[in-house]
Amino acid sequence: MIPFVLFSLWLLPGHTWSANWNDGHNRTLNLFDTDPYEKPTAVQMNGVGSSYINGNGTMSLSGNAPRYRVLENFHNVNVTVYMKRVSEEAQIDSAGIVIGARSHHYTDATCGANTLYGQLTYDGRVTFEKELFHATGDDAFFPDVKDNNAQIFAFPHGVPFNKWIGLSFIVKSNPDNSTLMQLYLDKTDSGQWQKVLEFTDNGNWNVDTGMSNKKLERKCEGFYPTDKIINEPGFVFLRNDGLGRADYRNFTITELKN
Secondary structure, three states: OOOOEEOOOOOOEEEEEEOOOOOOOOEEEOOOOEOOOOOOOEEEEEEEEEEEEOOOOOEEEEEEEEEEEEEEEEOOEEEEEEEEEEEEOOOOOOOEEEEEEEEOOOOOOOOOOOEEEEEEEOOOEEEEEEEOOOOOOEOEEEOOOOOHHHOOEOOOOOOOOOOEEEEEEEEEEOOOOOEEEEEEEEOOOOOOOEEEEEEEEOOOOOOEOOOOHHHHHHHHOOOOOOOOOOOOOEEEEEEOOOEEEEEEEEEEEEEEOO
16 A cells, blocks of 8 residues: 655646636536636536536536546646535446546547546545546556455545545656656645555556457557557546536646656
8 A cells, every 4th residue: 555645746837727716707517518717728518417616616516427628738737626525316436536637538439538547436445547448348447446455545434525625636757658647635625635646657557448459450540558658648627427416626737847
């Protein structure tokens, strides 16, 4: 298990984007709606659900599979958000505080769904996930979700309701073209960050597509999942599943210098 240590800002910050939720304008975004108060960066709702921004600093997601997307090309990033668990309509194992980075998952097409996820799921686990194909085979997870003994629980009894919890997801390319991922939590809304998970994708973190190489080559034009490291920039998004409601605040994306 990764030891808990205080958050260290050893990565130099560059450009920072912050959600404009404290502007006095309340609004609701449904499928494919863009936020008229987020400019010049486009922010769009996707998936199945909606977001309500109260204009006083808080955004609420609801619905079966809401996706709140910041459509700018981010590369090396520190993505931070606070979330309050309020209610769920269904128990789904992917539900929780979930951040996607370097994403190209614009549609539900099988190919090119590249995304790296840092997540604290409602059962209390912290994990990294790599997605290359949508709804095909199995994504790559660290720790391996099939190994019960490898799981790391930041909240052994599950994420508590009605408490603000901060999650910070760092994604950064190394000089050898591997990709470093780190996950930090502010478990008590105190500003004290602790590292709970770290992993480097060096090319051996494989996604099982569920298809033969020949079938995959025909379907995805030679795009192979083995030794695929997601190094290209992409958009950042918040996702959740099976919601009644979850509240969010202090959503920022900081581009990190090499």
